Amino acid sequence: ADYETIKVEQHGRVTLITLDxxxxxxxxxxxxxxxxxxxxxxxxxxxxxGCAVITGSEKAFAAGADIKEMQAQGFADMYGSDFFAxxxxxxxxxxxxxxxxxxxxxxxxxxxxxxxxxxxxxxxxKFGQPEIKLAVSPGMxxxxxxxxxVGKAKAMEMCLTGRMMDAEEAERAGLVxxxxxxxDLVEEAVKTATTIASMAPLAVLANKEMVNAAFETGLQQxxxxxxxxxxxxxxxxxxxxxxxxxxEKREGQWKGK
Ligand code: HXC
Numbered sequence: 001a002d003y004e005t006i007k008v009e010q011h012g013r014v015t016l017i018t019l020d021x022x023x024x025x026x027x028x029x030x031x032x033x034x035x036x037x038x039x040x041x042x043x044x045x046x047x048x049x050g051c052a053v054i055t056g057s058e059k060a061f062a063a064g065a066d067i068k069e070m071q072a073q074g075f076a077d078m079y080g081s082d083f084f085a086x087x088x089x090x091x092x093x094x095x096x097x098x099x100x101x102x103x104x105x106x107x108x109x110x111x112x113x114x115x116x117x118x119x120x121x122x123x124x125x126k127f128g129q130p131e132i133k134l135a136v137s138p139g140m141x142x143x144x145x146x147x148x149x150v151g152k153a154k155a156m157e158m159c160l161t162g163r164m165m166d167a168e169e170a171e172r173a174g175l176v177x178x179x180x181x182x183x184d185l186v187e188e189a190v191k192t193a194t195t196i197a198s199m200a201p202l203a204v205l206a207n208k209e210m211v212n213a214a215f216e217t218g219l220q221q222x223x224x225x226x227x228x229x230x231x232x233x234x235x236x237x238x239x240x241x242x243x244x245x246x247x248e249k250r251e252g253q254w255k256g257k
Pocket of ligand 1: 023024025027063064065066067068070104106107108109130131134136137138139140
């Protein structure tokens with residue numbers, strides 16, 4: 001499909017989505033949301049696709065929600081339309097999604113990156129929740145996901161001052177999994193996604209689901225959830241194949257069942 005605000009390419013089993021509103025530093029307006037939701041639904045439903053990468057430009061992953069779109073809105077508009085609720089659907093994507101962030105990931109841009117399963121950062125990446133400077137606050141999950149990712153002290157300071165974190169600080173704080181030289185970011189992200197997409201598909205879904213459960217449950221309940229999913233994978237043909245392939249010193253051939 002052709003989209004107005006994003007570019008979608010397939011690299012083998014990897015879907016690469018590039019935010020493409022260069023004149024607005026990829027600010028996330030309702031068209032970007034609609035385009036992304038459509039592309040993500042197609043990706044999730046396609047058995048030939050195993051992992052997605054979302055990236056922006058060298059200058060900006062995304063500089064936030066679109067301020068010009070929100071400027072004239074009042075409480076009744078925002079509350080009445082449950083503005084930003086559509087992003088919940090993005091987070092229900094079952095297959096893994098990697099954010100590959102170069103340049104600015106601010107406000108909604110930082111929040112979108114945090115909705116992905118993990119963040120690979122270029123050495124040029126800058127993360128921030130500067131909404132307070134506009135007399136508002138994060139609205140796409142930033143106060144919750146940033147706090148879970150980096151802890152209260154840094155999350156509180158960033159939301160209250162609007163200051164940015166560079167890639168080094170973001171890695172130290174656990175916001176990003178790795179830093180990559182900017183010139184290699186997308187290639188390395190696609191390579192990482194290709195590795196994930198080469199794994200047995202049901203095991204990929206289960207691994208994502210159980211890590212995410214850590215944010216929704218107590219420890220006992222989370223460990224039990226993990227164990228039940230682990231038991232469930234022993235009902236798949238791919239488990240038998242994976243273990244036989246190891247014993248026979250060959251690569252597993254997955255069926256996705
Ligand atoms: C709409 C935006 C935008 C945004 C940038 N632009 N960010 N348009 N929404 N969030 C537009 C600018 O208006 C400008 O358009 C063009 O993109 C280039 O931006 P410049 O500011 O000229 O670039 P530069 O000087 O390099 O500065 C980069 C920047 C700055 C530091 C990232 O653009 C910036 O501070 N942006 C806003 C960051 C922010 O506050 N984000 C949070 C948004 S609120 P023209 O037409 O002038 O060329 C949010 C959370 C939602 O995301 C929760 C409720 C609010």
